[in-house]
Amino acid sequence: MRVFIIAGEPSGDKLGAALMEGLQTLVPDVVFDGIGGAGMSEAGLQSRFPMEEISIMGISEILSQYRHLKTRIAETADQIVQTRPDVLITIDLPEFSLRVAKLVKAKSQIRCVHYVAPTVWAWRAGRAAKMARHIDQVLALFPFEPPYMEAVGMRCDFVGHPVVTDVQASVEEAHAFRTEHSFGEAPVALVLPGSRRGEVSRLAPIFGEALAPVLQAHPDLKIVIPAAAPVEELVRNAVADWSCTPLIIRSEDKAQKRAAFKAADVALAASGTVSLELAAAGTPMVIAYDMSWLSRQVIGRMLKVDTVTLVNLVSETRAVPEFIGADCIPERIAGGLNELLSNPTPQTQAMQNTMVRLGQGGEAPGIRAAKAVLSGLSHSGKTH
Numbered sequence: 001m002r003v004f005i006i007a008g009e010p011s012g013d014k015l016g017a018a019l020m021e022g023l024q025t026l027v028p029d030v031v032f033d034g035i036g037g038a039g040m041s042e043a044g045l046q047s048r049f050p051m052e053e054i055s056i057m058g059i060s061e062i063l064s065q066y067r068h069l070k071t072r073i074a075e076t077a078d079q080i081v082q083t084r085p086d087v088l089i090t091i092d093l094p095e096f097s098l099r100v101a102k103l104v105k106a107k108s109q110i111r112c113v114h115y116v117a118p119t120v121w122a123w124r125a126g127r128a129a130k131m132a133r134h135i136d137q138v139l140a141l142f143p144f145e146p147p148y149m150e151a152v153g154m155r156c157d158f159v160g161h162p163v164v165t166d167v168q169a170s171v172e173e174a175h176a177f178r179t180e181h182s183f184g185e186a187p188v189a190l191v192l193p194g195s196r197r198g199e200v201s202r203l204a205p206i207f208g209e210a211l212a213p214v215l216q217a218h219p220d221l222k223i224v225i226p227a228a229a230p231v232e233e234l235v236r237n238a239v240a241d242w243s244c245t246p247l248i249i250r251s252e253d254k255a256q257k258r259a260a261f262k263a264a265d266v267a268l269a270a271s272g273t274v275s276l277e278l279a280a281a282g283t284p285m286v287i288a289y290d291m292s293w294l295s296r297q298v299i300g301r302m303l304k305v306d307t308v309t310l311v312n313l314v315s316e317t318r319a320v321p322e323f324i325g326a327d328c329i330p331e332r333i334a335g336g337l338n339e340l341l342s343n344p345t346p347q348t349q350a351m352q353n354t355m356v357r358l359g360q361g362g363e364a365p366g367i368r369a370a371k372a373v374l375s376g377l378s379h380s381g382k383t384h
Helices: 010-026 038-042 059-064 066-083 094-107 126-131 146-150 171-180 197-217 229-238 254-263 274-281 293-302 310-315 330-342 346-357 365-379
Strands: 002-007 031-035 087-091 111-115 137-140 155-158 188-192 222-227 247-250 266-270 285-289 322-324
Touching: 002 010, 002 066, 002 094, 010 038, 010 087, 010 111, 010 365, 031 066, 066 094, 087 094, 087 365, 094 111, 111 365, 126 146, 137 146, 137 365, 146 155, 155 365, 171 254, 188 197, 188 254, 197 229, 197 266, 197 285, 197 330, 222 229, 222 254, 229 247, 247 254, 254 274, 266 274, 266 330, 274 285, 274 310, 274 346, 285 330, 310 346, 322 330
Parallel strands: 002 031, 002 087, 087 111, 111 137, 137 155, 188 222, 188 266, 222 247, 266 285, 285 322
Antiparallel strands: none
8 A cells, every 4th residue: 555645844743643654554465655853753754855844834934935836736736647656645834735636636536635624614615615525534633623624525534633542641740840940839830821933922922921910929939930941031031021930841851741731720821722632631721812804804704613722612512711812812811811710620621521522532533544545545436
């Protein structure tokens, strides 16, 4: 069995490596070709070129690299058509992946599988119909996504979310973290203002203002900020005028970060997949996010859901308070945090349900994804 597989960023590389390992378990003689990072290389892929070449986000970045990206898209599609794998698997990164799949379908009947469904349930529903022109099957991370893909003619399999396989810190490791930083039995709040420079610049001042009245009500509260290396200096500068001195830890120190998540009593976080990481650690949270005025107007008109927090969506509750856009106001966020510190238990069941619904306790997502790919090939007339 020959598989051409493409990932263009670290999260996709992680999904790709798990899927490759799943396929190797089920089909020992499987052969891989494609593009990936360190995780996929460890799983046996010799990447045709460094994944970082296509790991580009943002309109200005894409425009500046447009000619090179277009060349790589065409080259990759030609290589796939020439080598004629049994299946092409593209992972997220739609700007690159779906353009490759479109070219491949125009010149061949190679089965195309896309891993990670677009968020058509939230906005821009038309993306699913466009994908269906050249994607045969979608592997979905969330259990509510398949109907949206199936409605436009694509097979869609829910295969579970990788967060359910993430290693969690033990109670002992959480206690050691508290001891190391002299926190004792004081309440601990994680503050996560995002991983991108724009997010940190916009949210850190708002979060700092929101924490001031919370610290007045809970003077022994300890603040911990996990910061990724590219924004660490920005975070340190942003918190310099806060009414407290937070402990800043490196996100790249995985053990320290896991221990902080487990040790925390509550969290204030930017919207995103971090809500699932917090749920996996059992840390109750308040979610807050804001964007530019123009983005707020455009996205606000396009948004089709009344919550953007994944824990709320997966658990089918509104247990996690969120303050988005015009509601991202320090006073309101502070009220949410104070209420959560007083009574964190209502979120417990929602977080547990979220993890179960994402596949916790069942087969690993990599195996489920591999089985879905093989099932799709079998039903399309190819068997292995």
